[in-house]
Amino acid sequence: MKAKIWQLRISRKAQRELLSLIRGNTADVRKIIIRAAKEASRLIRSLPGESVSALTRRAFYAQRRLELLRLAASTWEDRIPPILIRDIGNATQISRLANKRLLAVLMESVPDDASVLATSFLRSAEDAFLDVNSRLLNNINLSQSVFNNEALMVGKIDDIVNNGIALGQSASEIASGVTEYINPDVMGGQRYAATRLGRTELNNAFHRTNIELYKRSPHVLGVQWNLSGSHERDDECDELDGTVFPKEEVPDKPHPNCFCYLTPIVPDPDEFASHLVGGDYDAFLAESVVV
Numbered sequence: 001m002k003a004k005i006w007q008l009r010i011s012r013k014a015q016r017e018l019l020s021l022i023r024g025n026t027a028d029v030r031k032i033i034i035r036a037a038k039e040a041s042r043l044i045r046s047l048p049g050e051s052v053s054a055l056t057r058r059a060f061y062a063q064r065r066l067e068l069l070r071l072a073a074s075t076w077e078d079r080i081p082p083i084l085i086r087d088i089g090n091a092t093q094i095s096r097l098a099n100k101r102l103l104a105v106l107m108e109s110v111p112d113d114a115s116v117l118a119t120s121f122l123r124s125a126e127d128a129f130l131d132v133n134s135r136l137l138n139n140i141n142l143s144q145s146v147f148n149n150e151a152l153m154v155g156k157i158d159d160i161v162n163n164g165i166a167l168g169q170s171a172s173e174i175a176s177g178v179t180e181y182i183n184p185d186v187m188g189g190q191r192y193a194a195t196r197l198g199r200t201e202l203n204n205a206f207h208r209t210n211i212e213l214y215k216r217s218p219h220v221l222g223v224q225w226n227l228s229g230s231h232e233r234d235d236e237c238d239e240l241d242g243t244v245f246p247k248e249e250v251p252d253k254p255h256p257n258c259f260c261y262l263t264p265i266v267p268d269p270d271e272f273a274s275h276l277v278g279g280d281y282d283a284f285l286a287e288s289v290v291v
Contacts, residue, residue, distance in 0.1 A: 001221065003224040004265075008263050014094050014261070028083050032079045033194050034183060036072070040179060044064055069154050076147075076153065081146060083198075084202075085142070091205045092209045099217075102266065111273065121285060132212040145200070204252075224262065224263045225250075225262060227242075
């Protein structure tokens with residue numbers, strides 16, 4: 001049992017839509033981090049003139065250091081999470097649209113006198129998605145991922161400022177070090193963090209939504225794992241490529257930045273119509289989903 005070409009086309013389209021969403025999320029996160037880099041530079045460069053006492057200069061640095069740490073925390077606690085949560089919701093909607101496209105093909109062979117059954121099935125499929133979506137969105141936990149990035153940014157900024165003070169660097173030199181570390185346009189520093197979190201969270205949300213939705217769908221006979229077109233080197237994904245899993249046993253992503261995608265295997269439209277009319281999906285139609 002393997003996925004048919006038309007089934008693969010639908011899942012590939014959804015994967016392209018997800019990648020587009022991730023690119024947009026990366027751009028939004030990048031803008032936030034660039035803005036933080038500019039704010040950090042402004043904070044440090046407003047150093048008092050050379051005529052002030054050493055005590056005043058130390059007090060200035062101590063104050064600016066605290067403001068920089070607050071800026072770093074605010075970036076990861078207040079500014080970036082809302083963008084991620086928004087696009088996690090958008091990722092689940094891509095799963096919803098792919099499921100609708102799949103059902104639209106299956107419904108083509110349902111006879112006119114079974115239109116009420118078809119409508120009921122579509123409504124039940126929508127209820128199943130809403131239930132899966134509600135459970136996923138209500139259990140989003142970005143705390144550890146956000147904390148790791150915040151802690152890294154706070155710690156590095158603290159090191160740059162403290163080392164600059166100890167070495168007697170000018171405000172301009174310290175500001176340059178902080179800005180270069182934060183700015184995602186500069187190699188290293190926050191460049192990777194600007195893409196990693198959104199890429200991982202959106203990808204996993206899409207994957208998890210699909211898995212849970214397939215479990216709830218009586219017309220899904222199995223789930224095929226497909227290797228991403230951007231896959232560059234051999235790893236565990238190569239062993240999974242083409243494998244058809246029972247829908248209750250689909251594995252999670254085996255490694256970070258995995259863009260492999262799933263294709264639900266379903267009956268041909270004529271078979272689906274026969275099952276629907278024959279009562280094979282009545283238990284699904286009778287389910288009462290409370291969201």
